[in-house]
Amino acid sequence: xxxxxxxxxxxxxxxxxxxxxxxxxxxxxxxxxxxxxxxxxxxxxxxxxxxxxxxxxxxxxxxxxxxxxxxxxxxxxxxxxxxxxxxxxxxxxxxxxxxxxxxxxxxxxxxxxxxxx
Numbered sequence: 001x002x003x004x005x006x007x008x009x010x011x012x013x014x015x016x017x018x019x020x021x022x023x024x025x026x027x028x029x030x031x032x033x034x035x036x037x038x039x040x041x042x043x044x045x046x047x048x049x050x051x052x053x054x055x056x057x058x059x060x061x062x063x064x065x066x067x068x069x070x071x072x073x074x075x076x077x078x079x080x081x082x083x084x085x086x087x088x089x090x091x092x093x094x095x096x097x098x099x100x101x102x103x104x105x106x107x108x109x110x111x112x113x114x115x116x117x
């Protein structure tokens with residue numbers, strides 16, 4: 001996020017629907033954001049003039065509401081499983097094949113089945 005006139009960087013983080021923002025005081029905005037050092041979510045306090053914090057809070061609030069609205073409207077992703085290709089439940093982990101790469105299997109037509117296609 002940059003300022004309009006000078007294009008100065010004021011916020012460099014990804015926004016997500018569950019992100020929390022609030023006005024901590026007249027001259028500060030509190031947000032949750034990703035920490036680039038340890039990749040965890042942390043709370044940050046942004047201090048500026050009361051006018052700038054008001055504009056920043058309004059912009060963040062508007063964008064987060066739009067993200068929430070969009071995520072509520074998107075349908076859950078559906079997984080298509082072709083006939084005859086039923087996934088097998090995982091075992092208790094003793095003889096798991098987790099380290100082996102997945103390979104395409106041939107169906108009855110002789111063509112390779114790609115589960116990602």
